[in-house]
Amino acid sequence: MRKRRGLSSAVLGLGCGLLLGLLLLQRSVPDRRGVSPHLLGTTTSRREISSGGLLFVGVMTARKYLGTRAKAVYESWGREVPGQIGFFSSEASRPPVECPDLPIIALPRVDDSYPPQKKSFLMLQHMWTRYGERFEWFLRADDDLYVRMDRLEHLLRSVDSRRPEYIGQAGRGNSREFGRLSLEYDENFCMGGPGVIMSRETLRRMVPHIKHCLSNLYTAHEDVELGRCVRKFAGVSCTWSYEMQSILYHNSSGDLAFTGKLKSKEVHRAISMHPVKSPPHMYRLHNYMRGLKIQELQQKRIELQRDMERMARSLSSPFSTDAYYPSGRKIQTYHRLPPWDFVSRSEYSLVDSNPRRRIHSDLREGLEDVTREVMASINACSRQRGRLVEERQALYGYRRRTAVGVDTVLDLLLIYKKYRGRKLTLPVRRHLYLHQHFTGLETREVPSDDLDKRVIHFIVPVSGRQEAMRRFLQNYERVCLSRFQHTKLLVVVYSSNELETISISRLIERLKRNYGQQKVQMIEGVGNFSRARALDQGTTLLREDDLMFFIDVDISFEMPILQRIRRNTLKAKRIYFPVVFSQYNPKIIFGISDQDIISDVNGFWRLFGFGIVAIYKSDYDAMGGFDLSIEGWGKEDVDLFEKAVQSELHIFRSSDLDLIHVFHGINCDKSLKEHQLIMCKGTRADTYASTQQLASLIYRNSEYLDFARMKRLVNMTSPSA
Known part of the structure; x- marks a missing residue:
């Protein structure tokens, strides 16, 4: 009896082992997309999704733009994508000589004809088939779009990609197209220019029906038909948020967009900017954004230094009375502070040889930067509070440079707008007190x-x-x-x-x-x-x-x-x-x-x-x-x-x-x-x-002033005048 129990136990154990092995083998065999079956479906965890990457960017371009616009995108913001980027073009496209490492995806049986409806839908199909289980988000972009990737990453990480999301600037067509786009009163589409963002769940629902969407086109607008397809099969509309007009910013100036002054609230608030038609302006915009990023990092550095100062004071450190830097250097405290300069329509200064002078461009630009950053901070929670504060004019101000930074006092005329509850609009005056701290020294070790x-x-x-x-x-x-x-x-x-x-x-x-x-x-x-x-x-x-x-x-x-x-x-x-x-x-x-x-x-x-x-x-x-x-x-x-x-x-x-x-x-x-x-x-x-010495020389020799007055009088009375 003991022998039969041993034989039956062995047979039972062998059967269980074979069954378990078959189950494990079935779970480990990938499907046609290279992903195990247990990863498919809507119940995939966020941790499993993010292991592949956050974002895949598909840039729609054409063969004639590969060496210009596509190259500019790839060499600017394209290198900062928190994931992967691909440039989708016609079937015969090849990497250009100017940029041989450009990641081109030549779509079979697709040409560069306009409107690019087939190219757009097949691009999304390729993105899902090849990268659907590797990335959380997918961006459909044009080759004249600029994207601030750090801000886009911050936005996407705050949204759950397991839900069907269709993010962009909502549109319903212009006045001439009203009623001709086959849209219901509550339907919209995401305009393609500023970029369209879709979650992996949205692509999962829509891609199987792309053939049907291509066979049932109502208009010649690619973004309209994409929105219709997403609405019908993914069950989600483009985001109606009014804020998207400033986040995904479209400049209506056409070819002149972003060719002039970049210091504007529209540029500073935007995540994506469209259109940037010229490659040199794409590089220029990218360098400007890198400069803004440097300023942000410097500000964070200053905040960390202030935290160190406060911690040193709380610990009764010998550096508690002076500014402290990681190098151990103390900044000397000056008891005699420099005088304030008064700024209105002109600048008045006690330390300059010309006490009254025009406001130079560097000072005007600095004051504009200060005001813009402060207004952005004031309006950071405007949506939740139902109010908006706009700057109308800087009436006057004071400014001085010290050993540790720049102090500014401004008297601002603001417009307070309340649009929730009882609507209200009224002018107000407020004083702005600001201290901008200088950054620390930077060192470089050399042999x-x-x-x-x-x-x-x-x-x-x-x-x-x-x-x-x-x-x-x-x-x-x-x-x-x-x-x-x-x-x-x-x-x-x-x-x-x-x-x-x-x-x-x-x-x-x-x-x-x-x-x-x-x-x-x-x-x-x-x-x-x-x-x-x-x-x-x-x-x-x-x-x-x-x-x-x-x-x-x-x-x-x-x-x-x-x-x-x-x-x-x-x-x-x-x-x-x-x-x-x-x-x-x-x-x-x-x-x-x-x-x-x-x-x-x-x-x-x-x-x-x-x-x-x-x-x-x-x-x-x-x-x-x-x-x-x-x-x-x-x-x-x-x-x-x-x-x-x-x-x-x-x-x-x-x-x-x-x-x-x-x-x-x-x-x-x-x-x-x-x-x-x-x-x-x-x-x-x-x-x-120097100006001081020349002025002193003139004051000591009154004949110079007499000569100047006489020459001016002669010029005023001459016939040519």
């Missing part, structure tokens, strides 16, 4: 040992400036040669007489005898003098990996500049254009021959000067170098800077305290071209003295 040994090749052009050249060589000897720095000097000499060349040659030969033949080199320029031609001639003697520094004989420099040149110039990545401090005429402002103190009274920063450059030889050649057709001084530096902007290299600009342009008289040759002569005269006028 100092190898970098400090990299040789810097100074290239200096000179023509008829013996005394300036003598001063420059003394400066170079004191900073570089006597301290055994890793530098080399190449002087390109253009001389009108032999004595001048001999004089400069003797100075250089002395340095060679004292410090070695390889440290200093002189070559004679070819042809008529041109700064562009002189510097370019010097570059021909260097190798591809050499680090070059273009400098003039009028520049005085100190040793820290060597470290900054090496740190801020990266091969194939970055060019360094330092901002030089330029001295005013010391005889006018001091009555003496020289003054090296950096201040607003002594000089100014040459923000629009690009002649001093640190760049690698290989990058210089890749950019195309100087324009050798430019003769004399001026314009060649602007041309090189424009080439740098258009290249893929980054530009680093910073005011450098160790680069000083020593004052010298400027003689503007009348034989220069008109634009060069204008630039020369403008530079000469800028170097006379």
Whole structure:
């Protein structure tokens, strides 16, 4: 009996094992879409769905737009999709030469004819068949649509994709089409331009009936027929929310849409923007949105810093009375705060040489940004509260810059609109008090040992400036040669007489005898003098990996500049254009021959000067170098800077305290071209003295004012006037 029980138990166990194995095998075999049967159906959990991705974007395009519009979409917001993107085109479409990695899906038996109804429906069918179980949401987009993916992701993660959702800007046709779209009084459709979003459940219900929808088209409008199909088979209409008009924004300006000013509340509030017809404007819009994202991240960083300050105070930290940053640096508290500037139709300031002046564009733009952000914060819950506040005008305000940020006080005229319950519209005035905190310092670690040994090749052009050249060589000897720095000097000499060349040659030969033949080199320029031609001639003697520094004989420099040149110039990545401090005429402002103190009274920063450059030889050649057709001084530096902007290299600009342009008289040759002569005269006028010094000079010499009054009177009484 014991033996029979053992045999029967074994048979029973074997049968159960086989049955269990068959069940497991059946559950693990994928269906024709590559998904296990137990994942199909409406009861799939949100966790299972999200494991594949959040969003699949299908972009409808045409073969002729693959290398332009489609490429611009793919290289801008298309790379930020939290999931996957595909570009649906006609059957014969192939990736363009301009963008070989463009993910094209060529739909069989589909051409690029208009209206694209067949292309649209078959695109949705392909999206469901291939990606239906891998993504929660599906976006149908055109190739002239821009989408802010970070905001769209935030929106989609707040909605349950297991429910049938059909999200877009609701439409019923324009006035001419009223009654011709075969829509009932309570039916609508999602307009295709600003983008149409569907949940996976909506696609699951609709896709099996696409053949029926294509066979029963009532109009030539693709988005209307899509809405009809979704309504009939998915049982859901497009979102009626009025807010969708601003979230999925359609600009009715046509080809001119988003080509002008982007600082507007419509652009800032939108998730999608349509239409962007020109690829350059698509890139421009994308760069603008990236700038807004940077501002948001900086604001979050400031908020985290404030949290750290509050936590430090609560813990009785030694940093409890000062601003604290992750680096451990404390910000000094200034007891004397700067005065406020008054802003109305003009700007009034105590610290400016012109106490009353027009509002500059940077201040106006800053105030507009502040007001827009504040109004967005005020109206954040307007829908729930049934009211809306609109800005009508900024009547006046106060503004000041401190050591830690910018303080602003504005008196705003607002329009209060209540549209829920008892409707009400009335004007109100409110004061806005705002503090904008500066961000902390950003640092970059570099391998100092190898970098400090990299040789810097100074290239200096000179023509008829013996005394300036003598001063420059003394400066170079004191900073570089006597301290055994890793530098080399190449002087390109253009001389009108032999004595001048001999004089400069003797100075250089002395340095060679004292410090070695390889440290200093002189070559004679070819042809008529041109700064562009002189510097370019010097570059021909260097190798591809050499680090070059273009400098003039009028520049005085100190040793820290060597470290900054090496740190801020990266091969194939970055060019360094330092901002030089330029001295005013010391005889006018001091009555003496020289003054090296950096201040607003002594000089100014040459923000629009690009002649001093640190760049690698290989990058210089890749950019195309100087324009050798430019003769004399001026314009060649602007041309090189424009080439740098258009290249893929980054530009680093910073005011450098160790680069000083020593004052010298400027003689503007009348034989220069008109634009060069204008630039020369403008530079000469800028170097006379500061506005304060010129005003003081006029006040001390009343004859200047008398001369100005007399000249004005003559102009007013002349016949031509």
